[in-house]
Amino acid sequence: MQRVGGGDVANTYTGERRAHLEALAELLPEQGLVSRMLGGDDPMLWVWHPSTGRQTIIFATPSRAGWVFLWSPGGQSDVEDLARTARALGETLASPKPG
Numbered sequence: 001m002q003r004v005g006g007g008d009v010a011n012t013y014t015g016e017r018r019a020h021l022e023a024l025a026e027l028l029p030e031q032g033l034v035s036r037m038l039g040g041d042d043p044m045l046w047v048w049h050p051s052t053g054r055q056t057i058i059f060a061t062p063s064r065a066g067w068v069f070l071w072s073p074g075g076q077s078d079v080e081d082l083a084r085t086a087r088a089l090g091e092t093l094a095s096p097k098p099g
Helices: 009-031 082-094
Strands: 034-038 044-048 055-063 066-071 075-078
Touching: 009 034, 009 044, 009 055, 009 066, 009 082, 044 082, 055 082, 066 082, 075 082
Parallel strands: none
Antiparallel strands: 034 044, 044 055, 055 066, 066 075
16 A cells, blocks of 8 residues: 555545545534445445435545535535535435436
8 A cells, every 4th residue: 555644545535535524414414414424444424314215325536626525316516515515415305206
C-alpha cells in the first residue's frame, strides 16, 4: 500500500469519505429521513423514509471536481452543498414509488 505523509492512502480516503457521509447524515432528520452508516472500511450511508418505505444507499466518491455524493435513482450532488443534497434526498424518498 502506498504511504502518504505517514499514513496510507486507503485510510485517508476512508476517513474523508466517512466525514462527508456523517456530515450529510446530521441533516437528514430535518427532511424526515433516517440513516445508518454501513460498510466499515468502505463506508456508505443507508437512508430511508419511514412513511413511504423508500430507501437508497449514498456513496461519497472523489471526482475531477472534488468529492460527490451518488445515489439511486440517478442522484448526484457536490459534497460541499449538504443542504441541497439533504433536500433532494428528502424529495426523492418522500414521493410514492413509481409504477
